[in-house]
Amino acid sequence: MSEDVFADATQVAGTGEVMIELEGVDKFFDDFQALRDINLRIGRQEVVVVIGPSGSGKSTMIRCINRLEEHDAGRIVVDGTTLSDDIRNIQEIRRETGMVFQQFNLFPHLTVLDNITLAPRKVRKLPKAEADQLGRDLLEQVKIPEQAEKFPGQLSGGQQQRVAIARSLAMRPKVMLFDEPTSALDPEMINEVLETMKDLATEGMTMIVVTHEMGFAREVADRVVFMADGQIVEVGTPEHFFTDPSEPRTQEFLSQIL
C-alpha cells in the first residue's frame, strides 16, 4: 500500500472519531490470498462505499469485520474493541455491527415480525411486548408495516431485503455492513432498498457498503474505496473518484462499467 493511499484510507470523514479500524489485515483461503495488507479507518457516521471487480476481496473484507471470516494477520478494532478469538468478544462485536446479505438470509420459518424480534428477545433479553413494538416501529421505518404477520417467502425481493435491514437495526447496531444488498434483486426493486439505505445514512448511521450501484456511491458516500486483487488501490471522495481517479487500475475499472 503506497503512502498516499494509506493516508487517504486512514483519514476519516464523518465526526472525525474512528469507529472501525483495520490495520495490516491479511486473509488467506488455503493458498489464495484474498486480502493483502488492508489498512482502513471508518469514522463515526461515515458512509464508505467499497467497489471493485468481483473476486477483489470486498465482501471478504467486511465479513472479517464481524468475524464471519477469520483474518490471518493484522488487527481489527470496532468501536474501541479489538477483535480476538474469544467467542464472547466476537459476539460482543457482532451485536454492535449489523449485516445485510446479498441473499437476504431471512429465517423462512418465522414471520416477518419474529425475524426482527428474535435476536432482541434472545440476545438483548427484551420482553416480548417491547420487542414487538420495536419490530413494528422498524417495519414502519422501512415502509412495510402491513407485512408483519407474513412469512418471508410471501414477500418480494425488495421487501425481503428491507425486512433484513430492519432485522439488523433491531439490535441497535453502531455500524451497518452491507454486502451487495441489491445484487440479487430485480431491477425495479433496487431503488426501494437504496432509498431505505439513504434514509439510514441521513440519520447518521455508520455504514460500509459493498455495491455495484455507482449512483448510490456518488450520491451518498463520504468516501469511496476501490479494491482489486485483495488490495485497496485507491480511496477518495466520490467527486475525486468519478471525475479524476489517479490510479490506472481504477481508471480501467471505471471505463469498463461507466
Add this chain to the structure above:
Amino acid sequence: MTAPATPRRSATAWARHHLFRTVGDSVLTVVATVILGYVVYRFANFVLVTGRWEIVRANLSLFMVGLYDRDELWRPALALIVAGALGGLVAGVVHRRQSDAGAIDEVAPAERLRDLASRLWPAIIGVLTLLMLAQTITPWLIVGATLVAAVVMRLVGRLLPRRALGPVVTLVLVTPFVMVWLMAQGTGWDEWGGLTLNLFLAALSIVLCFPLGVLLALGRRAKLPLIRAVSTGYIELFRGVPLIVLLFMVNNTLQFFVPDRFAPSSVVRAIVVFTLFTAAYVAEIVRGGLQSVPRGQVEAGQALGMSPVRITVLIVLPQALRNVIPALVGQFISLFKDTTLAGAAMGFLELLRTAEAVTSFPDFSGQGLIAETLVFVTFVFWVGSYTMSRESQRLEKKLGVGTR
C-alpha cells in the same frame, strides 16, 4: 359457470385412448384385468364369505390387551379416554393459535366433519371394524367416551387463553407417563401383550429415540473430534447390525455382560434396543436435514450476535426437522412394524404372536385359521401405519415444506 377448457371425453374414448390403443395394450389390459379381478374376487370371498372370523371375535381382547388382568381393564380404557382428551385439547389449542394468526377460515361443523372423515378414514374404518368384531357393548362405550372427551377438550382448548400454553405443554408431556404408570399398576408391563404392547413399545421408543437421534446428528457435525468420532462410531455400529440380532442378544446374552441383579426386565430391554437402534437412523435423517439448511442462515444468526447453541436451536433445527418430516415418520412407521420382531426374538405375546398363539387354542386348534388371524393383524398394522403416514403428509403441508 364457464365451459371447461378441454371438452370431457366419453368413457369409451378415454378407455380406447388409455387402455386399447394398440394390440399390445389391449392384450395387457385384458390379462391384467383378469388377474386382478381374480385376486380381488378370491380375497373378497375370503373376507366376506369363507373366512371364519369367530377366531378373531372370540379372542379380540387378547389381540388388544394380551393377558392384562381382566378385572383391571378400566385402566387401559381410562388411558384411551385420556389420550382422546389430550388429543382434543392439543387440536383445540392449535386451532385457536392458528385462527388468532388468521391462518384458517372458520367452516361449518358439517364441513369440518367431512374434512375429518376424509382425513382419518383409515383410522375410522379400523376402529369400526374392531367394534364390529366386539362381542359386548363395552368397547362401544369406551370409544364413545373417547370421542366425547376429545370433542369436549377440543372446545376447552379453543377457549383457553394464550398464556395457558405452558401448562398445556406440561400436561401433554406428563400425562402419558402418568397413564403408563396407572396401567402398570393393574398388570406389570412385562405381562402386557397384544396391540397395547406394540403401541407401548413403539410410542415410548419414538419419544426416546428422537432427542437421542438429534443429539447424535449434531454430534456428528460437531467441531470437537472426540464428539464427532463417538457419534459417527455409534451411528455406524447400530446401522450395521440387524435389529432382530440386537433383540436376540439382549434376550439371550445380556447375562454375560450384566449381573442378573441389575439386568432390566425384558420390556425395558426391548425399548432400549428399539431406542438405540432407531436413534442411529434418526441421526442420519436429521443430519441430512441439517445439511439442507443454507449456510447463510447460520451467518445471519451469527451476524446478529446469537450464540452457536441459540443458532442451532432457534434457526437451524426448526428448518432441518421440517425438511425431513417424511423420512422421520417413515422411520417411526418402520419402528411400529418392527415391534413384531420383539415378539419373535424375545417371546412377547404382542399382536403377531397372538395371531399365532390363538390358532392352537382348544376351540380352534388344527383348523388352519392362521390366515384369518394374519389378515386381521395385517389390517391393524396397515391402519396404524397408513394413518401415521397421512398425518405426516398433512403436517408437511401445514408447515409449508418446499416453500422458502
